[in-house]
Amino acid sequence: MSLQASFRDQADFCLRRPLIEAAGLLIVTIVVVALTWVLRTDSLSLRADPTTYEMELSAPLVDVAAALRLFDEGDYLFIDTRGNAAEAEATISGAFIIREATFDDDLLALMDDIYPEDPMVLFGNGELSAVSNITNRLQSRGYENILILRTGLKGWEKAGGMVSPPILMDAEEES
Amino acid sequence: MSRNMMGMLVLVCRLVVGVVFIFASLDKLQNPDAFALVIHHYRLVPYSLLHPFAMLLPMLELIVGLALVLGVRQRGAALLSILMNLMFIAALSSALYRGLDISCGCFHTDGGHGVGLTLLWRDALLLLACLPPLFSLTLGPALPDLFKRKKPR
Numbered sequence: 001m002s003l004q005a006s007f008r009d010q011a012d013f014c015l016r017r018p019l020i021e022a023a024g025l026l027i028v029t030i031v032v033v034a035l036t037w038v039l040r041t042d043s044l045s046l047r048a049d050p051t052t053y054e055m056e057l058s059a060p061l062v063d064v065a066a067a068l069r070l071f072d073e074g075d076y077l078f079i080d081t082r083g084n085a086a087e088a089e090a091t092i093s094g095a096f097i098i099r100e101a102t103f104d105d106d107l108l109a110l111m112d113d114i115y116p117e118d119p120m121v122l123f124g125n126g127e128l129s130a131v132s133n134i135t136n137r138l139q140s141r142g143y144e145n146i147l148i149l150r151t152g153l154k155g156w157e158k159a160g161g162m163v164s165p166p167i168l169m170d171a172e173e174e175s
Numbered sequence: 176m177s178r179n180m181m182g183m184l185v186l187v188c189r190l191v192v193g194v195v196f197i198f199a200s201l202d203k204l205q206n207p208d209a210f211a212l213v214i215h216h217y218r219l220v221p222y223s224l225l226h227p228f229a230m231l232l233p234m235l236e237l238i239v240g241l242a243l244v245l246g247v248r249q250r251g252a253a254l255l256s257i258l259m260n261l262m263f264i265a266a267l268s269s270a271l272y273r274g275l276d277i278s279c280g281c282f283h284t285d286g287g288h289g290v291g292l293t294l295l296w297r298d299a300l301l302l303l304a305c306l307p308p309l310f311s312l313t314l315g316p317a318l319p320d321l322f323k324r325k326k327p328r
Binding site: 013017018019022025026028029033043044048050129130132136140 | 242310
């Protein structure tokens with residue numbers, strides 16, 4: 001048997017066959033789950049309703065109308081937690097940016113702007129668990145007065161809330 | 176290592192991993208809503224994928240476990256169990272890194288073990304046990320062998 005044929009057999013044995021078998025098992029799983037989902041009377045809905053898990057979030061939720069009121073009153077800081085917030089075209093006017101991937105750097109850059117006692121509304125792109133992760137981390141640093149905007153920026157824009165280009169902190173502006 | 180010994184090692188690994196996966200799936204299959212909550216506690220899966228994930232994962236565990244125990248498509252099952260173990264290790268590590276005080280949801284949806292280093296070791300051992308069934312040339316006895324006709328001499 002040539003070296004090439006031997007190598008081909010090895011690759012077939014170690015990679016191709018397990019992959020094909022795994023794909024087959026995955027398809028069987030999906031079919032069984034689909035059938036179970038159709039037949040079970042107490043099946044979960046396909047899309048989870050965030051309010052079902054609301055109690056599990058790190059901070060209370062606030063809807064757009066209430067957030068607009070808080071914005072007008074001016075007591076609350078708004079924090080954009082979207083991963084691409086710095087590159088985004090618009091965010092809630094005056095919102096600061098704290099992202100999960102650069103949490104420590106972002107918080108350090110805002111040291112003179114936000115304090116643990118400041119009330120704040122965190123928002124993202126509507127994905128509440130992602131915002132909740134950042135809320136957790138802020139709470140562990142002593143920031144206690146936090147609300148989470150239920151609908152994220154999309155809901156805010158839809159409700160006619162003010163938006164403007166994001167505020168970039170010094171480090172980001174230099175880079 | 177002789178062929179018989181290797182076959183025995185593969186069989187033991189298959190049975191251990193298979194039984195663990197089957198046992199792990201039962202409570203989750205009965206309580207998908209509670210399992211969805213357990214997954215949610217990790218804060219890694221978006222809401223749009225939470226319920227499909229909570230329904231798919233336990234069924235995949237059951238089917239992979241059965242495949243390993245019965246010896247049907249066992250190398251594909253070993254590959255899937257390696258991938259699942261890697262996913263579990265990543266989720267546990269992430270929860271530990273973020274300091275989340277949550278139950279792991281490995282076997283029971285109502286409490287159970289909190290996330291910790293012990294669980295990481297256990298998953299790492301399970302992952303190692305999946306390697307012989309995937310890479311060994313001998314696969315050990317399997318259910319389909321019972322139905323194969325013996326060739327006349």
